[in-house]
Amino acid sequence: MAKKATAQVVSVEGHRLKVSSLDKVLYPATGTTKADVLRYYAQIAPVLIPHTTHRPATRKRWVHGVGTADAPGAVFFQKDIGGGVPEWVPRAVIEHSDGPKTYPLVDNSAVLAWLAQIAALEIHVPQWRFSHDGERRNPDRLVLDLDPGEGTGLSECVEVARIARGILTDMGLDPMPVTSGSKGIHLYAAIDGRQTSDQVSAVAHELARALEADHPDLIVSDMKKSLRTGKVLVDWSQNNGSKTTIAPYSLRGRLRPSVAAPRTWEELDSPSLAQLEFEEVLERVARSGDPAAGIEGAPPTATDAEGRERITAAPIDDRLATYRSMRDASKTPEPVPAERAVATEGRSFVIQEHHARRLHYDFRLERDGVLVSWALPRGVPTDAGRNHLAVQTEDHPLAYGTFEGTIPGGEYGAGTVRIWDAGTYELEKWRDDEVIATLHGEAAGGLGEPVRVALIRTSRGASDGKSQWLIHRMKDQMRPEQEREYPSSQKPAAHEAMLARPGTLDALDAGTEWAVEMKWDGIRALVAVRDGHVSLVTRNGIDVTPRYPEITAAAAAFRPATGVYDGEIVAPDASGRPDFGLLQERMGLTKPAEVRVAAARRPVRLFLFDALEVDGESIVRLPYRDRRERLLESIVQEPNAVIVVPDAFDGDVAAALETSRTLGLEGVMAKDASSRYEEGRRSGAWVKIKHTTTQEVVIGGWRPGKGRRAATIGSLLVGIPGPSGLDYVGRVGTGFSDGDLERITEALRPLSRSTSPFVDVPAAESRDAQWVRASIVGEVEFGEWTRSGVLRHPVWRGLRPDKNPEQVLREEPAAQGEG
DSSP states (O other), rough: OEEEEEEEEEEEETEEEEEETTTTTETTTTEEEEEHHHHHHHHHHHHHHHHHHHHOEEEEOOOOOOSSSSSSSEEEEEOOOOOOOOOTSSSSEEETTEEEEEEOOOOOOOHHHHHHTTTTTEEEEOOOOOOOOOSSSSSEEEEEEEEEEEOOOOHHHHHHHHHHHHHHOOOOOOEEEEEEESEEEEEEEEEESOOOOHHHHHHHHHHHHHHHHHTTTTTEEEOOOGTTTTTTEEEEEEGGGGGEEOTTOOBSSSSSOEEEEEEEEEEGGTTOOEEHHHHEEEEHHHHHHTTTGGOOOOOOBOOOOSSSSSSSSSOOTTHHHHHHHHHHHHHHOSSOSSSSOOOHHHOOOOEEEEESSEEEEEEEEETEEEEEEETTTSSSOOOTTTEEEEEEEEEEEEGGGGGGGOTTTSTOEEEEEEEEEEEEEEEEEEEESSSEEEEEEOOOOSOOOEEEEEEEEEOOOTTTSSSSEEEOOOSOOOOSOOOOOGGGGGGOOOOOEEEEEEOOOSOOOTTTTTTEEEESSSEEEEEEETEEEEEETTTTTTTOOOOOOOHTTTTTGGGSEEEEEEEEEOOOOOTTOBOOOOOOOTTTTTSHHHHHHHHHOOOOOEEEEEEEEETEEEEEEEEHHHHHHHHHBBBBOTTTTTEEOEEEEEHHHHHHHHHHTTOOOOEEEEETTTTTOTTTTTEEEEEEESSSSEEEEEEEEOOOOOOOGTTTEEEEEEEEEEEEEEEEEEOOSSSOHHHHHHHHHHHEEEEEEEOOSSSSSOOTTSSTOOEEEEEEEEEEEEEEOOOSSSSSSEEEEEETTOGGGOOOOOOOOTTOOOO
């Protein structure tokens, strides 16, 4: 009796795919299995997909493997998409003489996984793309297929490639060679899309004829096999709009798992040049990226009237798609967020020591919600006279800025990662080919002092910057009068809030001199004062100045006309105690008329507790006690003022904690009196101690209510970002006011999605769930964590529009007997 094939369901970029027969051998000569093919396409996706996006894919399938030289496997050539295809596979229609045919579009990693599952080893695409609305565009690249005839080989193809390169360069083009994975070489050159396929094909034909006329003993442009012996055919015909070429990085259905591999011109000089197999290609890409990145432009995107993406099922503006496609969240401890990055205006950096197959350093700068990353084989240069190589890699999630650990063997980047230095940077310039910044690391970090560096892109033709750079240590430090690039909402003060760590009374270091402040229940804001004008920016970089006019109207409270301060916006109740629920009524308002009405009904106050800059002088490196004095000197304090500096306590943290309990406050903030202000860092110099435990959570879905709430939200399904994505931590069904439900419903309405954003969620919880894109942060109060990592008895406190999902961390419950 035949053994029944086992199948399993996997999730790729949020799409569910059934895979089976993973141990089936598709390349008998090497023992390469379907599982190996799936792995290859998963890892190569970041560099393959740019060459196939929005192009109709013709597939060659070897369902039972490629076979052997004596018994070749049956090949199935497929154009139309066919039946049994997952509904999430993007597709588009081409009109043929015998009727319309629907083609799949290889626009994301999930489609590549589906192709591997059906043993579609070869992917062939034309030189043109579809537009965002399904219309056929003009070709954006020209291709020449150099095919060696009998008696010639790869060396003769190289000779022809160099001859053709000279002519193409004279035409203003920059060709890129690709060893085809079969016998010859393909030459690609990016073009501007102004010519039709017929026009490009005619130019390619004339080019082939000219090459043949100049080198009749080496080159032939006629397809007849009888004319090709001892010569290299320059096949121009693949520029025809109905023709296709094997996609760069596609596998080939040869006896061995070879690949159509982009190469550098320098490689073509090697006497040992050969076609590459998939393991070699993976190694090369991991080391040096894609040498053919410059031949592809970014395809267009658009949405229909209902906000759904047209044609492509995977948005191409997902900055972390490449990062995710190269990692299996179930196998690596690295953070692998399930959602797209959310734009931020932070200025953090990290340099990580990476003990992989070869020791190197990873340099990452926060930019627009991701860590833009470079690999530094020799680290940051130690003197201005010696530049170091910097190879740009895929963007990383912000959570990677605190990652340390060991990536298992067999996974991408296997080895141990340690933080060498981290901190914030001042940005002077950020262009596609140059970045200049001053790095402010930790006192005990590898830099040792602020370092001004310049990154300069050196490789040609890489339109997206994924190429080789140099990193240069600059001699002179940044001059104050130099113009710097800062978030528009924070000009000219580019500062980031220092963050506290959760803790308990018993865990405080007895040898440290602690100053204690009350913990206020509001939203954090950095306050910039320039020439008497006040601006308010939340932790995630949102300018909320227009939402709180009573604060800007109180600007006279600042004694110097220039400064930057740290504080909390609070909404006091009738007794004067901050109430986060009342603040919710103000947080989401943007229309001036609504703001005016709400300000009259629910006024707020600004509690200041730190100073970063006073009268144009940065004081972040001063100890807390000195900054506190400067803060008190800077604020004119009057009874019942809108802007105030609340009292702080010296020494007795237990007494302060008991006072906060008596006053009905959240808890206290214990601060090391000798510590400097560590911008953008979660530091142990500040410790927050709470009476009850609150937790910021990310909303991933909701379940309909019953009874009185039958027409609205009954409960929210929430999670916390973890190493593998969004971890499910429970369901919140109490604590909602009618206003809360209205605000949440309005916020979630445009975020609907068909699949769960959680890594895993119990079936009972997802039975009638409505899933949403995980981009909204809220806050709950709860009793404790269960053994299974779920919140016990969570109660809703409110939305947190001042927070991004990446900023959400797991909090531990308050210790028993505090105070």
